[in-house]
Amino acid sequence: MNNRELVAAVATRTGLGLHAAQDAVSAVFDLIAAEVADGExxxxxxxxxxxxxxxxxxxxxxxxxxxxxxxxxxxxxxxxxxxxxxxxxxxxx
Missing domain, CATH: 4.10.520.10 (IHF-like DNA-binding proteins)
Structure with missing residues (x-):
């Protein structure tokens, strides 16, 4: 599964539009990366x-x-x- 397929699956399961699902997926990964980079x-x-x-x-x-x-x-x-x-x-x- 690549990013596009993940976004489409999130959109389908949540009822969000593709743009909203992309924003949600990006936000989750950005937050995880930022926290880990800060040593958390x-x-x-x-x-x-x-x-x-x-x-x-x-x-x-x-x-x-x-x-x-x-x-x-x-x-x-x-x-x-x-x-x-x-x-x-x-x-x-």
């Missing part, structure tokens, strides 16, 4: 938790030359699915 965690019961994860600095290898390179510390987005979502996925397979 966003928990959606029955779905999961979005967090910012810290990555330590480490030494890697340049895949072309094989030479070691230093990879700086950084933050990356993380997602932990809820038990409800994990069960739903295991029941569907």
């Amino acid at each position: 965690q966003v928990t959606l019961p029955g779905f999961g938790t979005f967090t910012a994860r810290e990555r330590a600095a480490r030494t890697g290898r340049n895949p072309r030359t094989g030479e070691p390179i230093e990879i700086p510390a950084g933050r990356s987005p993380g997602f932990k699915p809820s038990a409800v979502l994990r069960k739903r996925l295991s029941d569907a397979g």
Whole structure:
């Protein structure tokens, strides 16, 4: 499912027009991204938790030359699915 299909599904399920559904979907993702970027965690019961994860600095290898390179510390987005979502996925397979 891509963004267009998600917006259409939200519009169908909620009775919103396509523009209103697009605004709603965009607002949800923008809010989640802003909160996680600020170091907060966003928990959606029955779905999961979005967090910012810290990555330590480490030494890697340049895949072309094989030479070691230093990879700086950084933050990356993380997602932990809820038990409800994990069960739903295991029941569907």
